[in-house]
Amino acid sequence: MKSAEEEAYAFTPNVTLSLPLGNPCLPLQFHGLQSGPAISVSVSEPHSYDAQEDVNAAAFYSSPGARPNGAPTLESPRIEITAYGQFPEDEVEQSSLPVAKQVNSIVTLTLPSGEGYRDPSCLSPASSVSSRSCHSEASFESGFSYNYDNSPQNSPWQSPSVSPKGSTLALPGEGCAPGGSPRHSPSTSPRTSITDDTWMGQRNSRPNSPCGAKRKYSLNGSGTQHKQYPYSPNHSPGPSPHTSPRLSVTEETWLPNTNQYTNSAILAAINALTTDGVVDLGEGIPMKARKTSLEHSPTVSLKVEPGSSELVSGHLCDDDHPSNRMSLKKEGYCGGFLDVPQHPYSWSKPKQYVSPSVPALDWQLPSSSGPYSLQIEVQPKSHHRAHYETEGSRGAVKALAGGHPVVQLHGYMENEPLTLQLFIGTADDRLLRPHAFYQVHRITGKTVSTPSHETLHNNTKVLEIPLLPENNMRAIIDCAGILKLRNSDIELRKGETDIGRKNTRVRMVFRIHINQPTGRTVSLQVASNPIECSQRSAQELPLVDQQSLETCPAHGGEKMLLNGHNFQHDSKVVFVEKAQDGHHLWETEAKVDRDASKTNSLLIEVPQYRNQRISTPVHVNFYVCNGKRKRSQCQHFTYVPASVPTIKTEPHDDFDAPLMCTQHGSGVALHPKPYFPPQVMTPMMSADLRQCVVGGAYPVTQDRLTPKPSSLPTSSSPSTSPKLHDLSPPHFAKCLPAVPHSPLPHISIIQETPGRYALPSLYPPSSSSSSPTSQPSTPTDAPFSPTHCVTPVQPVSGSTSPDAQQQQAKVPERGRSSLQEDDGSLTLAISIKQEPQELDQMYLDDGE
DNA sequence: ACCCCCCTATGGAGGGGGTAT
């Protein structure tokens, strides 16, 4: 650790990044908080810095922007951050101790070394980097060529980063700067970073783990690592470890600071200010802010692949500024990029959006906008045992029916390939955000047909997959596994609020950024159904994947088929109604048709609601119970007035609504109670949701969007839709919640303006929950989202929200099929389950 | 063609520590 620290120090001093922000815009927004000036961060690594510096300004920004810091944000004012930090991460943040303070001048961001950073860093680091990453990285090579421009260049860097596990995290920075010490990286890397929160130091501690992991993997890892080492060596040995931090650091520094600085308010303001162009910046900025949360690291990408690559930093890097990237990010996501060698463009694109524009990962984005619709054609299985850094890979996430998840972008007629981003998000009721305890893990090998490359965004690993016109903008996701970070590592991060225990459900979140002629970027996002990642849960806990009914008259009596896993003969299905304060208002057990039930399906009779005279739909929950502590997540259900056909309401259920309609025929929308409090409900949300365009899109999108609204309602989509498990609910929830049901179906849009800011407030709670990441980010996020989401209504509206669309798409598959198959009798389509509202609650409930 | 070795992908399970009661 010391070393790390030392290193950090070493580095820190010098580096200061100025976040320039090229974008004026950004600055504004951003930072408002921040201050106008640019923020200079001291980075630990010289290299990076240098590079950065070189890059300088604008360009840099962009890249930086990419980073969380969002240079953009910075722009105007600059904030220098000083980190006391000792550790690499700190570096970034604190890096130059001395300096930093000075810097502070403006704002003092002194980042607490700990917290802010950690959070951000933590997440990322650990996760991202984690040894695995390294591995993965290794794999990388194998796979693909690196087109990424930079990649080659990057490679060095990358490698460093990569090599160590941690490195990954650190990658960028680390590698560079420090030279990353090989050693560290290896060991600690991931955790370390995290653990360390303290950053580096800690790393040490953890480092191990990975290392410790030793096992075969270690071998592997080692192998990988070794490979990496080579690189790392280049970097400096010491550094590497730090790296993890580093990345984060860098980013962190940026981000964190930003975050800190930025208040939601500021963000909001910024957002307001932001513009398309800015978008990027803005995004960047926001990102940073967010960063705090998970992402901190801006875009830096870590992974390095062997070959290449690349590092990817993804976004950040613009191709243009290789230097920057390199230095800074090493990763330059660019490089990292894909393996897919052939299509250079692919990378290029990444670059495009990469830069600043990309919205923070915790922003809520619509799944469709204007003509574009990002859909998950094939959903992943509900269970996937994630692997620890100490284990070998447990393979790629698979689809229910075999094969792998499939994602497709509809409505895109251009000939230019795009980059699909994938990260692991939360699956609780709160807004969708990067999961603090899980990271996407790149899978490579013969069995993998889809090229990909890893990048880091504010401590969240993001897998970038090319979407090619020749493949109809469709990608088979056979290259994505899920890495579990140790709870202890993550929870130690400063700022982390979420707990890892029993927080084992995730969603695969896909994003696409489409540049518009106008210069704006339309960003779409789709989340998969929840995926249970724990070994135990997968083996023992009942899980409801789909339910044939979303609503039922208060008198009950209707048959509902539940599809899922781990059902037992003695499984009970309990309906419960809770007050907002959590008090149990009602609880009853449904009759289970044991004869018609199997381990993967339960046929039950919806129990009579406690009040037969309800005049409005009542939202309740139900869960399958196999025993004291073996309960499924809560599923949503709505009782409607007996005389009135109803439609679903819940926010989550938005998706469902359509289904509901179909079933009952009426299309009435319920009003659901939004799970999410009122906040969500706000109009803003609704409008915005759909469209959140990132950066710029906005205007454009809006237009498109707008129209849609009308369409939305109409569109069958609603009707059709099956439910989407998607995250959407969550996301939307905040954003959309109510909307869906309302006349305008899901139109939720992200709001911009005020709303945004407002939103933040809303989110906060939830977001925070997720973990540090979320927290920090949240604030930021909020701002962003608002901004981006310009258009409230989207064309999709019909589809409702993107989610809805997705859902629909999905639904059909699952729901319908399932229903039919399962029960002929069941008329309704099965909708997919939503997730429990909140994992946390669930857990709590469990206790009960 | 066969043998080894290396890897990846999985399944399973135990220990330790945290939680719940």
Next chain:
DNA sequence: CTATACCCCCTCCATAGGGGG
């Protein structure tokens, strides 16, 4: 507040299958 039982997290073991040398 303490003691005990239980549960979950994380690590480690073991095995199968494929590929390369």
